[in-house]
Amino acid sequence: MIKLTIPHHVSGLWIPVLSSNPLFSGSIGAGINLSVSSVALPVEDECTIRLNNQKVFHEQAKDVCEFYKTKVGVTVESPFNLGKGFALSSTLLIAHTLVNSIYAGSSLLNAFQKAHELEVVRGTGLGDVISQYYGGFVIRTRPGPPGIGEAFKIPVKYRVKLIVSSLPYSEPTGKMLERIPLSHYEKGLSLLKKVASSEDLMDYFNAAKEYTQGIFDYSSIPAEILRSPGVVGLYLKKSALIIWVEKDHVTEITDILSRRQLFFMESEISRTGVEIEYSGKPP
Ligand SMILES: Nc1ncnc2c1ncn2[C@@H]1O[C@H](COP(=O)(O)OP(=O)(O)O)[C@@H](O)[C@H]1O
Ligand SMILES: CC(C)(COP(=O)(O)O)[C@@H](O)C(=O)O
Known part of the structure; x- marks a missing residue:
């Protein structure tokens, strides 16, 4: 098998x-x-x-x-x-x-x-x-x-605890790509250059947030999560909300998602392909 x-x-x-x-x-x-x-x-x-x-x-x-x-x-x-x-x-x-x-x-x-x-x-x-x-x-x-x-x-130098949520939204890839203007891709390119030169996960999360904020509706993310000090970084792509959270704040974030009846799973960055x-x- x-x-x-x-x-x-x-x-x-x-x-x-x-x-x-x-x-x-x-x-x-x-x-x-x-x-x-x-x-x-x-x-x-x-x-x-x-x-x-x-x-x-x-x-x-x-x-x-x-x-x-x-x-x-x-x-x-x-x-x-x-x-x-x-x-x-x-x-x-x-x-x-x-x-x-x-x-x-x-x-x-x-x-x-x-x-x-x-x-x-x-x-x-x-x-x-x-x-x-x-x-x-x-x-x-x-x-x-x-x-x-x-x-x-x-290679990632941090111990990364992720909470992965799927918000009630979906969009086929073709549709999503069609509505992104060329100027946004130019912005993406300069963010990518920065991340590629630092190879730093924190820079990546900041860049991913800056980039995807121009494409997806961040107001669909619970406000308590956006302002939580336990959140190291987050970004939203289509319905996929990726939250990098400090170890001691996991329950605080999962409680917020549970109360809103939002799907979530705890995760890490995969070690293998x-x-x-x-x-x-x-x-
Ligand atoms: N229940 C469904 N929800 C969304 N897309 C679906 C569904 N069933 C089939 N599809 C098709 O699957 C494809 C999804 O592709 P894509 O948006 O690239 O998915 P993903 O983001 O999961 O990679 C679309 O072509 C869509 O027409
Ligand atoms: C962003 C996307 C173009 C589509 O991603 P998905 O929604 O997962 O089909 C991806 O393939 C990529 O090039 O990064």
């Missing part, structure tokens, strides 16, 4: 870089991968992608099976939903391409490239695949999937 563990990625800075070839398209930027991850298992003789037991991404599933000439599907368990900003679209595609490449006995690197290609072509993402491949705090410096794009995993585990004999 094969089991995949894929960390969820929440980009805080992204600047699209598009070309006629999806493999040379993507985004540069920065983001963090969460220890909160999705788990994926293969499903034999059924070319489908199931998310929490619901069939989704029919066309993408068909593309993948045609590419690998297989009939293998995948079932993914995730704490999140599509369109919420947790890179679930790329998670599903990585899961399906990887499972198929393992069954077909073909390149794993190529599977990540196929997942990236589908993200770009279907308009569901730009920079998530390469970031999830590495895991952790990742800065993306050249667009594209692993093997073509370039990204660095930055996508992981493949075999139990029993490999296929």
